[in-house]
Amino acid sequence: MAEAKQPYLNGAFYGPSIPSVSHHPSRGRGCGCGCCLLSFLLKIVIFVVFLVCLAFFLFWLVFRPKVVKFHVTDAALRRFDLNTATNMLDYDLPMNLTIRNPNKHIGIYYDRLEASAFYEDQRLVTIPLPNFYQGHKNTTTLNLHFKGQKMVGLQASDLEKYNSQNSSGAFNIDVKLYLRIRFKLRDLKTHKFKPKIKCDLKVPLQTSGSFETERCDIDW
Template sequence: MGSKGGCGCCSCLCGCLFSCLLSLIFQILFTVLVILALAAFIFWLLFRPNEVKFYVTDASLTQFNYTSNDNTLHYNLALNVSIRNPNKRIGIYYDRIEANAYYQDQRFDTETLTPFYQGHKNTTVLSPVFHGQQLLTLGSSEVSNFDSDKNNGIFGISLRLNIRIRAKLGWIKIGHFKSKIKCGLDVPLTSSGTSSASPFETTRCSFDL
């Protein structure tokens, strides 16, 4: 009888210890979550990060010819891309910038731009130039769209930037982050410095982390 009572007491003690251990673990996890949430709130109060803004402020298209017999696009496109860092305490390292030009969802050129650091509340202008010729296979409906754009004097061209960035918070650097910037542009074709269409309008791009 005494032996059975001893085992019962042992089981009860083990159960209490296990319960106390679980309670301690939950308390530690809860404390860690509270600390992390508080740290994130303090970070936001100190730095108040704002989204970097991308605009295409100017576009010059002096050649955009497509020959269907050899499926070749001849092009000469120059852009000015304005990047605004509105943050007061956050600097940004642009470690890699890949600029891609698309027409009717087909890429016709890629340019790699020079990496740079952008300080607080700073605006930087990039000037990618796409020039050359590229094999581009357009179907009959796409060729019809091209002819329509040519008649209107405005081509729907998409600029897509693939960038890899790091953030600088005081002396701390964090990253790397990969981001995609998309800019849907209506670019007038100019000839001899003049265009029959409306001038290019500054276009804001979408930012996607």
């Protein structure tokens, strides 16, 4: 008896089904819309920073802004007497301060000025100064006058310094200026800046010698 022939297979697979592969939305397509938006914003920030830096560079290249200079040109202690029994310091200190604006195209509005005198890190007095506008390549002289009485808490080492300075005829006085200013370039005015000016001075007694001009430091 002849064997029965196997039926012809057309190539189809009749085994167990092959599981389908699911594609997660975040796979194969980068990091999604969130990362694309973050990358776009980062490019905008970098571009804006570049434009700001370029603008500052062009501003400096065209106008070449120079630093304003502060000098104490004259100062003398008419009186600087310490009563050691009461720790009361009696002082009288007039001085001249010059402000030089060396810029050709930039003016300066001094909207607020205050000056304070210190001895051994102790504030003696704070005085207000008139506000004003300073034009191009201009030197302005301010007359400061610190006068009054102040109770000071000097330690033994500070008393030794006072006696030593009194014998030498000159005292170490610090003067600080607190400013609120704006710069003007043609019709453009900047926002307000608040620099601090510090002048470390060696001020002679009026009867002991002459004062040498001192340059002050600027802290922006």
